[in-house]
Amino acid sequence: MELSFGEARTGAGGGICQLSNLIHWMANHSPQVVVERSNHSVDPFPDEGRVLPFGSGAAIFYNYVDWVLHNPTDLHFQLKLNVGEQQLEGELLCEQARAFRYHAYQRGYRFVREGGKGQDSQRSGQSARCLGILQAYLPALY
Secondary structure: OEEEOOEEEOOOOOHHHHHHHHHHHHHOOOOOEEEEOOOOOOEOOOOOOOOOOOOOOOOOEOOOEOOEEEOOOOOOEEEEEEEOOOOEEEEEEEOOOOOOOOOEEEEEEEEEEEOOEEEEEEEEEEOOOOEEEEEEEEEEOO
16 A cells, blocks of 8 residues: 555555654653654544554655654664564664653543544644653544
């Protein structure tokens, strides 16, 4: 499936955004700072069975939509990725134990109707200092 110009269509796609979603999720559980990030243009799947907060992913598209990460610490991090039998697997390793535990959750999630179309709207935060990490507002395709 591909998401393009606000529509879901059949095509060879999705793998690279699954990878950027995984890296983004790991970065949000570390002291790394996401400098640039984009949502997908639409939400293609219903919430039933959703295990990650809505809008917690990161869309990328070669030469058009970037995802940029900054390490503001003096620590060295290593990103380990693997394509497993059923899913992508990843670890974000550090040379030292981390000072905080991170937990991403959603708060204030709701659907609103605007212009005759449904919209998803949500804000997530991180524990440790309860930082808002994203706000998403996009059309739902269901």
